Amino acid sequence: MSQQVIHILDENTANKIAAGEVVERPAAVIKELVENSIDAGSKNIEIEIIDGGIKFIRVTDDGNGMSREDAQLAVKRHATSKIRTAEDLAAINSLGFRGEALPSIAAVSNFTLTTRLLDEPMASYVEIQGGIFADVREAGAGCGTTITVSDLFFNTPARRKFLKTPSAESGHISDIVTKLSMSHPQIAFKLISNQRMVLSTRGSGRLTDAIADIYGHKVTPELLPVEYSNEGIEVSGYVAKPALLKSSRQWQTFMVNQRVVNSRMMAKALDNAYFSLLPKNGYPLAVLDIHISVESIDVNVHPQKKEVKFSDDQKIYRAVYKAISSSLAAPGSHTQAAATVQSGPMVSQGLPGGSESYGSANVQPRNPNIIDSNTSVASRQWMPELWREESVSFSDVRESIKQEEQLTECATSVSRYTDDQLYPLGQIDSCYIVAQGQDGLYIIDQHAAHERILYDRMSRSKGRVPVQQLLVVQYLEFTNDDCDIITGNQDTFYQLGFTLEQVGPDTMRLIEMPADIPLADAEAVLRQILKLIAEMHQPTAQELRHAYLQMAACRSAIKAGEKLNMRQIQALISELYTTDLPYTCPHGRPTIVRFGPDELAKMFKRT
Incomplete structure (x- = not known):
């Protein structure tokens, strides 16, 4: 037995x-x-x-x-x-x-x-x-x-x-x-x-009160409301302006029907919505709740109920991404995004170099009658009147002006500004632009500002990146593996503005390239794209496009050490404020720092 x-x-x-x-x-x-x-x-x-x-x-x-x-x-x-x-x-x-x-x-x-x-x-x-x-x-x-x-x-x-x-x-x-x-x-x-x-927490029923009780009242002015509803999905809550950064996701709370959950998909949607606004080591504050019918989710997939399963992940992803993107691009969402310099020790917000907390930029609406027809609707609401009667891009001025303007002309130009507008005063160390506004003194990083201009210009193209056809084709040599990657991703390279043909075992012929990239940089940019593909491990088309536009904008932007005349400075500031998000470069660094009257008074021991 x-x-x-x-x-x-x-x-x-x-x-x-x-x-x-x-x-x-x-x-x-x-x-x-x-x-x-x-x-x-x-x-x-x-x-x-x-x-x-x-x-x-x-x-x-x-x-x-x-x-x-x-x-x-x-x-x-x-x-x-x-x-x-x-x-x-x-x-x-x-x-x-x-x-x-x-x-x-x-x-x-x-x-x-x-x-x-x-x-x-x-x-x-x-x-x-x-x-x-x-x-x-x-x-x-x-x-x-x-x-x-x-x-x-x-x-x-x-x-x-x-x-x-x-x-x-x-x-x-x-x-x-x-x-x-x-x-x-x-x-x-x-x-x-x-x-x-x-x-x-006080239990008032207002989410802003709960956030303030937990994270402090200074956080409240930095919050942007999120309200989105489509196809039976509602996304509500708050996200922070790009200025408010932390070094981890600890300040991110995701909920589904008021149930706190861990969701990589929602975190990914948040990251992609902020993609060109944050440095690689920064994470924004977010408190987001998805309301969806209980029949569309399974809350019984984790012993501790930490995760939920959606019947359609992509539908939820799109809703979260659109909700956050709409909040970041909404009028008023960046009116207090210019970095304010604090007297005394700097308060680090997780940005490279110990960037400071953010204050008001006091950007005034531009006269709608002189808006460039190619400017997006969101941009039109935030274009300050920094120029004369016509709209002139920085690129046009940069190419057409070779000599510094006379100071008399500069003084005449400055006199055209009113008290509530931002106007340039000059350049420091061929790197920073100094400008005056009604609420203080502004310093602009010319490279970071031009990066944002170029990134947004290329991003506005929903399809293919704007291209230039080469009068004389270029022949570039790559390894066999790189040639295979280019050939296997022809559509991706085409959407990024490159038309390439293989004409030999290790040779590619370049016929078209992005319009904003100098010809001399074409090969370096192509090699950088190949590196991105290798590092990102099968990136999505959207992720690769974001990364490429960041890189292309950085390589094409004016550099620190490049002298600018007053008309170029004016055009750069004017074009910066035609972008949707003028206060950070595509890598998340601040483009503008403000010295408010109170900060200046403290520096000069007036208070």
Whole structure:
């Protein structure tokens, strides 16, 4: 007779195994308990932790509470009030629904639950030690529910040793409470760590208040509202102006129907919307919520409910991308984007070189009667009157003027400006342009400014990049592998403005090239594109186009050290403000820095 080797695990052991999926660290405990409090209709939720939640966690709410019978059932596996049948999984509106959180947490800690319904005189108290019921009785308590979790993983030392330091675990808890606070701004949250208040939100119902309570009131003026609706998808929330940068994605919160989720797709849409506005090491603040029918998502794809699955990822991606892009390009979104120099130590915002916080640029609308017909609608609303009666591009002036204008002509030109407009004063070190505005002194990086002009000019072409046909074709030599890449990506190179034909095993004939690139740079640019293709590992057409336009704009722009006369300076500033996003170059560096009257007064010790 064979020996039986398969057996059914006892409930306590099964709960400990399940706890490994649901409870990976104290922050996961906090998430599960707070989501239950949210589902209970709470208006106030208080979280208290000691030693990063490893030693002690307490979550108190003023929600609906439970009866004694429900309190005892709630800590049993697969006990839930959120669903009844498998069909209910297709239309889940609550945050918790699996019925695994409380028994899983109780299996690996010393756990107490105190809860009271509004119309009952006494509360119910349940105590569980390591998954085993220790006490059930009446207790005195206010309406709502309080849960304590102490000595987490005391009976599973293998899991406990994988926890980080208390300060690191506290950071994870702070991050999840921050995101939950913004997902439900109508609830007042408090987070207390080692008897110190770490976070407190007012619960006013306004998302801007929650963001200000968490990140500080100085953040509020830098926020741009996001409102988008199309094809049954609504995207709402806030993104920050390009000035407000952080070194990680910690300040990015993504939600689906008010459920906090991790979404690489939404993060990618955010990155691409900001593509030409940020440096490579910068991330913008974003708080975004997608509202979509519950039938279009599956929230049951992750044990901790951190991720959701969409029925149409590309549709969601397009909605998020368009929503953010529209906010960034909306009138008024960059009226305070010129960098303001602070007196004293510079405040780093994550930009290269310690770039400063941003203030107002006071850009005035241009006379609509003199707008170039090729200018986009978004640009027309932000073109300052920096020129005379006609629209003259910097490229035209750069080619046509070879000698510096006389100072008398410059003075005449300056006299045409009014008090609320920006006009140039001169050039510093053949690199920076100095200009005056009603609200202060402006310094413009001429290379970064021209980069933005060229990038936007090339980006406006929805199809192929504008090209120039070569009168004399160029023959370029590449390796066999590079020739294969060019031949295999002929359409991509064509869209980027290059027409190439292979005329030998290692020789390509260049027939057309982008109009804004000097002929002498053609080969270098082609080799850079090949390098981009290799580094980006099968980039999409959009990603490659963005990267190429950044590179092309940088190579074609005027350089630091190039002297400009006054008409060239005037034309450069004028054309800069015809771009959609004049305050950063395509790589995310600021193009303009402002010295406000207050900053100047402090520098000269007038205050």
